[in-house]
Amino acid sequence: MMLSLKDKDRPVIRKLLAAGCCGRCILRFCCVGKYSSYQQSCEDIHKALLAFLSEDDGEQSHDASGEAEMGDPPCKKMKLDSPQPSSGENASAEGVSEPKAQSGVCVACVGVLQHFCDQSYAKQVSEVVRKGEYQFDSLMLAVSLPAQLSVREHSCWLHIKKEVKEKSMCLDKEDMVQVKDAFKWAVQGLVGKELGASVLTNSAFEVSVGFAHPETDGDCHFLATECPDCFKPTKNKASVFTRMAVVKALEKISDTKFLRHYPCPPVSPSSQCTPLETTCLRASVFIAGRYNKFSRELPQTPWVIDGERRMEGSVEELIANPLLSAFKADGFNFCSSGREDVDVRTLGNGRPFAIELLNPHRAKFNKAEMRQLQETINTSSDKIRVRDLQIVTREATSRMKVGEEEKTKSYSALIWTQKPITPADLDFLENIKELKIDQKTPLRVLHRRPLAIRQRLIHSMSTSYLDTHHFTLQLRTQAGTYIKEFVHGDFGRTKPNLGALMETEVDILELDVESVDVDWPPAVPE
Amino acid sequence: MAETHERSPSVIDRYYTRWYKTDMKGRSCEDHCILQHSNRICIITLAESHPILQQGRKIKSIDYRISDGCSRLNNKVSGKSKRGGQFLTEFAPLCRIMCTDDTEYTIFSCIRGRLLEVNEDILKRPDLLLEKPSTDGYIAVILPKLEESKTITKDLLTREQYEDVVSKRSTQPQESL
Numbered sequence: 001m002m003l004s005l006k007d008k009d010r011p012v013i014r015k016l017l018a019a020g021c022c023g024r025c026i027l028r029f030c031c032v033g034k035y036s037s038y039q040q041s042c043e044d045i046h047k048a049l050l051a052f053l054s055e056d057d058g059e060q061s062h063d064a065s066g067e068a069e070m071g072d073p074p075c076k077k078m079k080l081d082s083p084q085p086s087s088g089e090n091a092s093a094e095g096v097s098e099p100k101a102q103s104g105v106c107v108a109c110v111g112v113l114q115h116f117c118d119q120s121y122a123k124q125v126s127e128v129v130r131k132g133e134y135q136f137d138s139l140m141l142a143v144s145l146p147a148q149l150s151v152r153e154h155s156c157w158l159h160i161k162k163e164v165k166e167k168s169m170c171l172d173k174e175d176m177v178q179v180k181d182a183f184k185w186a187v188q189g190l191v192g193k194e195l196g197a198s199v200l201t202n203s204a205f206e207v208s209v210g211f212a213h214p215e216t217d218g219d220c221h222f223l224a225t226e227c228p229d230c231f232k233p234t235k236n237k238a239s240v241f242t243r244m245a246v247v248k249a250l251e252k253i254s255d256t257k258f259l260r261h262y263p264c265p266p267v268s269p270s271s272q273c274t275p276l277e278t279t280c281l282r283a284s285v286f287i288a289g290r291y292n293k294f295s296r297e298l299p300q301t302p303w304v305i306d307g308e309r310r311m312e313g314s315v316e317e318l319i320a321n322p323l324l325s326a327f328k329a330d331g332f333n334f335c336s337s338g339r340e341d342v343d344v345r346t347l348g349n350g351r352p353f354a355i356e357l358l359n360p361h362r363a364k365f366n367k368a369e370m371r372q373l374q375e376t377i378n379t380s381s382d383k384i385r386v387r388d389l390q391i392v393t394r395e396a397t398s399r400m401k402v403g404e405e406e407k408t409k410s411y412s413a414l415i416w417t418q419k420p421i422t423p424a425d426l427d428f429l430e431n432i433k434e435l436k437i438d439q440k441t442p443l444r445v446l447h448r449r450p451l452a453i454r455q456r457l458i459h460s461m462s463t464s465y466l467d468t469h470h471f472t473l474q475l476r477t478q479a480g481t482y483i484k485e486f487v488h489g490d491f492g493r494t495k496p497n498l499g500a501l502m503e504t505e506v507d508i509l510e511l512d513v514e515s516v517d518v519d520w521p522p523a524v525p526e
Numbered sequence: 527m528a529e530t531h532e533r534s535p536s537v538i539d540r541y542y543t544r545w546y547k548t549d550m551k552g553r554s555c556e557d558h559c560i561l562q563h564s565n566r567i568c569i570i571t572l573a574e575s576h577p578i579l580q581q582g583r584k585i586k587s588i589d590y591r592i593s594d595g596c597s598r599l600n601n602k603v604s605g606k607s608k609r610g611g612q613f614l615t616e617f618a619p620l621c622r623i624m625c626t627d628d629t630e631y632t633i634f635s636c637i638r639g640r641l642l643e644v645n646e647d648i649l650k651r652p653d654l655l656l657e658k659p660s661t662d663g664y665i666a667v668i669l670p671k672l673e674e675s676k677t678i679t680k681d682l683l684t685r686e687q688y689e690d691v692v693s694k695r696s697t698q699p700q701e702s703l
């Protein structure tokens with residue numbers, strides 16, 4: 001078997017075997033970077049290690065894997081526990097150290113690399129993934145390990161530091177292969193084969209496995225007294241002993257201090273770790289489009305006051321519900337380029353929106369399927385209509401918000417005037433261009449927004465006379481202008497307002513958004 | 527041709543509830559009107575029956591400085607939670623209004639809540655108060671505490687009760703001054 005070990009690894013191997021490390025952990029500490037080495041069974045790796053030790057006659061300097069070993073000077077070599085070179089494959093003849101590694105739980109990985117790298121564990125994980133009924137052709141594996149493995153790793157490292165430095169001064173703790181990586185190298189191919197998917201380092205579909213080992217949770221505790229700075233309580237973490245915090249503390253603590261509080265090598269655990277529940281997460285899918293809203297009794301988002309629903313339905317639900325069921329998603333986030341009030345319609349080309357679908361079990365839809373989905377939304381309600389429905393990237397959705405303030409919006413408003421009017425009374429409005437107005441935060445939203453005065457531009461206005469007290473006002477304004485307040489004045493808090501311009505009391509009876517001039521998302525040809 | 531057009535409900539009709547405090551602090555006819563928005567914000571205004579709006583009175587001055595140490599003009603609120611706004615009780619004075627006939631009136635908060643803004647426009651154009659007392663001539667904007675938004679109006683009169691009080695006044699001779 002090819003393990004890619006070098007002669008100078010022997011002292012390290014001997015020490016780790018004696019300490020109670022499993023075969024894969026020994027390969028890790030010997031910096032073996034060859035994936036296939038980890039894919040052998042535990043027993044085979046162990047046997048191969050023993051065989052490798054037995055090959056050593058103390059003089060020859062050759063690579064166990066047959067690869068050439070360059071420029072290693074003959075070593076001073078092992079004063080301690082030199083193995084019997086003649087013992088060969090006979091494991092029991094290997095002396096005090098050997099049985100521990102074979103039968104006990106590994107002191108470094110507490111069993112992660114001993115009992116969870118085989119076909120049966122891969123099958124177990126794959127079974128859970130299959131039950132999730134996700135659509136995927138690749139996956140990435142994420143592993144969460146108990147934080148104390150870092151402490152045990154550190155203790156093992158200190159245990160062999162001298163031998164490693166003799167091998168090469170340049171090698172450091174960071175050069176050792178991580179448990180996480182060794183685990184992935186050993187098992188991810190099996191999971192991939194089982195599921196018929198390629199396993200990548202980056203995929204939209206993530207399968208998370210994890211392990212816990214309550215028996216050794218206490219391993220970390222001494223760090224909190226030695227490096228209190230590293231363990232500040234955080235709101236959403238159950239324990240302060242996060243992996244990050246432990247790693248940070250281990251970087252800070254001196255070797256002497258560490259050795260004073262923690263055994264080196266670590267104590268053998270009496271039980272192996274237990275696997276946590278396997279979970280799957282598909283990266284969000286983003287859907288964009290434009291919507292029209294034809295109802296004056298439909299809020300954009302669910303309208304809830306004091307925990308009670310005030311109105312049936314909402315634009316976002318009418319759009320999102322068919323998407324949720326088609327993509328089999330767990331939830332959604334809706335955002336749009338501005339929003340309209342309950343009693344305002346949005347006509348014309350519609351308002352750009354984007355929906356993030358969370359953990360979609362199905363994510364691939366072609367153009368024809370998207371068109372079909374749009375049709376489903378449009379036939380489900382006559383209060384809204386959607387166009388240009390398409391799958392977009394997360395990055396693209398930010399284009400909807402870019403320059404939103406500068407964008408122009410067009411409105412049409414039905415105006416009532418207290419004073420009787422003639423068509424000629426309206427002419428002057430058409431001559432007003434780029435009118436600057438100062439708007440105090442409208443009273444209707446002041447309870448939830450800061451009080452401020454904002455300057456906005458009314459680019460232009462045009463009118464259609466209806467009768468002595470009514471006309472239609474078309475406005476083109478800067479985005480963010482409160483149209484209703486511009487018309488009635490909001491207790492004189494928007495200045496100037498239409499009433500002041502016309503020198504009479506005016507009111508706004510109906511308002512429609514005619515267009516939102518944001519050129520995203522791109523049009524989808526019918 | 528007579529104007530037969532009925533106007534539809536106004537902004538105030540649509541979004542606000544009118545509440546009244548009559549004879550504020552026992553001062554005859556000094557009626558206040560409180561417009562409460564459905565979002566709980568309150569606008570303090572003069573009721574149409576307030577003496578300032580009677581007998582063609584003119585306003586000489588309006589003063590939001592209610593004592594040496596306290597001026598409502600210094601009120602500043604910041605952020606969504608309106609930090610820093612003066613907290614007012616029912617009988618907190620908002621401003622004093624002096625008329626050209628040398629009568630002087632104090633306008634009160636009428637409700638408990640945080641002062642959000644006062645109307646500085648009426649300082650420059652006191653006539654706004656006479657011309658549009660219930661809109662552009664408002665006195666102040668107050669935000670009641672969320673938990674008190676239902677109870678702050680319990681000592682106030684509804685529009686109906688107010689009209690009743692005012693009509694009773696006109697049927698019985700006013701106490702002469």
Ligand SMILES: [Zn+2]
Nearest residue numbers: 022025106109
């Ligand atoms: Zn191990």
